[in-house]
Amino acid sequence: MLSEQELIQIRRELHQIPELGFQEIKTQAYLLERIKRLPQSHLTVETWKTGIFVYVNGLNNDKTIAYRADMDGLPIEEQTSYDFKSKHSGQMHACGHDFHMTIAFGVLAHAAFEQPSSNLLFIFQPAEEGPGAAQDMLKLPQLTKWKPDSIVALHIAPEYPVGSIAIKPGLLFANTSELFITLKGKGGHAAYPHSANDMVVSASHLVTQLQSIVARNVDPLDAGVVTIGVIKGGTKQNIIAEQAVIEGTIRTRSIETMTRIKQRIENLVQGIETGFECEATINYGANYCQVYNDPKVTEPFIEWLKTKEDINVIICSEAMTGEDFGYFLEEIPGFMFWLGVDTPYGLHDAKLEPNEKAIPFAVKAIIDFLYRR
Ligand SMILES: [Zn+2]
Ligand SMILES: [Zn+2]
Numbered sequence: 001m002l003s004e005q006e007l008i009q010i011r012r013e014l015h016q017i018p019e020l021g022f023q024e025i026k027t028q029a030y031l032l033e034r035i036k037r038l039p040q041s042h043l044t045v046e047t048w049k050t051g052i053f054v055y056v057n058g059l060n061n062d063k064t065i066a067y068r069a070d071m072d073g074l075p076i077e078e079q080t081s082y083d084f085k086s087k088h089s090g091q092m093h094a095c096g097h098d099f100h101m102t103i104a105f106g107v108l109a110h111a112a113f114e115q116p117s118s119n120l121l122f123i124f125q126p127a128e129e130g131p132g133a134a135q136d137m138l139k140l141p142q143l144t145k146w147k148p149d150s151i152v153a154l155h156i157a158p159e160y161p162v163g164s165i166a167i168k169p170g171l172l173f174a175n176t177s178e179l180f181i182t183l184k185g186k187g188g189h190a191a192y193p194h195s196a197n198d199m200v201v202s203a204s205h206l207v208t209q210l211q212s213i214v215a216r217n218v219d220p221l222d223a224g225v226v227t228i229g230v231i232k233g234g235t236k237q238n239i240i241a242e243q244a245v246i247e248g249t250i251r252t253r254s255i256e257t258m259t260r261i262k263q264r265i266e267n268l269v270q271g272i273e274t275g276f277e278c279e280a281t282i283n284y285g286a287n288y289c290q291v292y293n294d295p296k297v298t299e300p301f302i303e304w305l306k307t308k309e310d311i312n313v314i315i316c317s318e319a320m321t322g323e324d325f326g327y328f329l330e331e332i333p334g335f336m337f338w339l340g341v342d343t344p345y346g347l348h349d350a351k352l353e354p355n356e357k358a359i360p361f362a363v364k365a366i367i368d369f370l371y372r373r
Contacts, residue, residue, distance in 0.1 A: 001109075001360075002363070004359075008359060010106075011098050011356060011359055014030065014093070014098040014101055015084055015093050018086050022131075024072055027050070028047065028050045028051070032045070038109055038112035039113060042056055042115050043057075052123075056116060058116050058120065062117070063150075065149065066122075066148035066334070067120060068152070068325060068328060069124055070100055070101075070125050070324070070325075072128055073088075073091050073094070074092055074093075074094045074095055076350050077350060078350055079350035094350060095129065095347050095352075096155065099156050100153075100156070110363070111370075116370060116371060118370075119146070121142075125324070130286040132287075134324040134326075135327050137328075138327060149332075149333075152336075153334075154336060154339045155339065156347070157339060158341055158345060158352065162341065162357045162358045163312050163358075164340035165314070165365065166315075167301070167314075167336075167337040168298075168315055168316055168317065168318065169293050169299055169335075172293050172318055172319070173288075173320075173321050174252060174320045174321065175251065176251050177285070177286075178249055178250075178286050179228075179246075179285070180284075181269060183244045183245075183276075184280070185202065187240050188239070189239070189240070190237075190240055198241060199233050199241045199243050199276075202244065202276035203231055203245075206246060206268065207228050211226070214226055217261070217264050219257075222253055225249070225251040225320055226250055227249050228247070228248035230245070231245070232245045232247075233245065251322065288326055289327050290326050293334075293335035293336065294329070294333035294335065302315070308365070308368070310361075312340075339358055340358060342354075
């Protein structure tokens with residue numbers, strides 16, 4: 001296994017070059033260079049866009065276990081106390097994907113030196129934060145010729161202490177969808193409302209109406225979120241706004257509720273079009289399928305975790321966060337788990353400073369699991 005120092009150095013080097021979805025050029029080059037320095041005897045390395053596949057041929061060649069790590073950063077200006085801050089202004093690894101890649105590389109490095117019994121497929125996935133890449137990657141020949149029997153991934157969890165792994169069988173992360181609505185009417189002079197269609201007024205009505213969906217259309221024993229985070233319209237205080245834009249996110253526990261909420265949004269938007277004589281467009285942006293941990297593979301993992309004295313196992317509840325990894329789990333049985341990194345700031349926070357001690361802990365835990373007898 002790589003030393004703690006080496007792992008932390010890799011994390012810090014990756015932390016300094018965060019790149020947005022499908023722009024992970026330096027990140028990909030960095031990882032390829034690191035992979036090239038490993039023994040190559042049972043590795044096959046292939047790339048797709050800014051992503052990387054590394055297939056590790058196992059001794060028994062019986063089954064293939066995939067391990068996925070996401071690669072992209074976020075459009076956030078870093079505000080940590082680090083002396084190894086992002087060198088890309090306005091971009092930051094604020095979701096721990098620098099940790100995810102480092103841990104995957106740590107496990108891969110071990111597998112390169114010590115051939116595992118089963119085949120392993122490391123998937124370094126770009127664009128997790130958007131627009132998403134899992135659906136496209138699933139269609140690639142690599143996923144056919146190296147067809148995984150199961151797939152595993154982790155996500156850092158700021159709220160849990162280092163040394164802990166939180167997981168549950170079944171639903172772990174929600175179904176999520178972005179929401180962008182544009183309303184177009186007719187602008188005009190503030191004193192002549194009768195000859196214009198005011199999009200500030202129609203957007204205000206729409207935002208209020210959208211609140212009724214979770215309250216009135218979602219089973220109270222199910223759950224859903226419709227959050228509008230942005231409302232923009234108009235240019236000046238004495239001009240009637242010709243256009244307004246509403247941006248938000250939808251989260252649900254079930255696929256059916258996601259469909260239902262979208263249908264209600266479409267109906268309400270249609271009503272606004274008629275009622276306010278305007279034209280509206282709806283764009284759902286990045287959509288993520290739920291992360292559903294297959295109990296058949298998750299429960300044995302939990303049982304194994306419980307036998308490890310150095311791992312604090314937490315059976316958590318599901319979260320309304322979203323993850324592109326859900327698409328992999330739709331096609332391949334597997335699971336995702338939370339890795340405790342013990343920091344007061346949440347994911348996507350400009351001050352996020354996950355505890356680096358979690359890196360060697362996770363590398364060891366995953367190696368122990370993959371090489372267990
Ligand atoms: Zn994220
Ligand atoms: Zn993330």
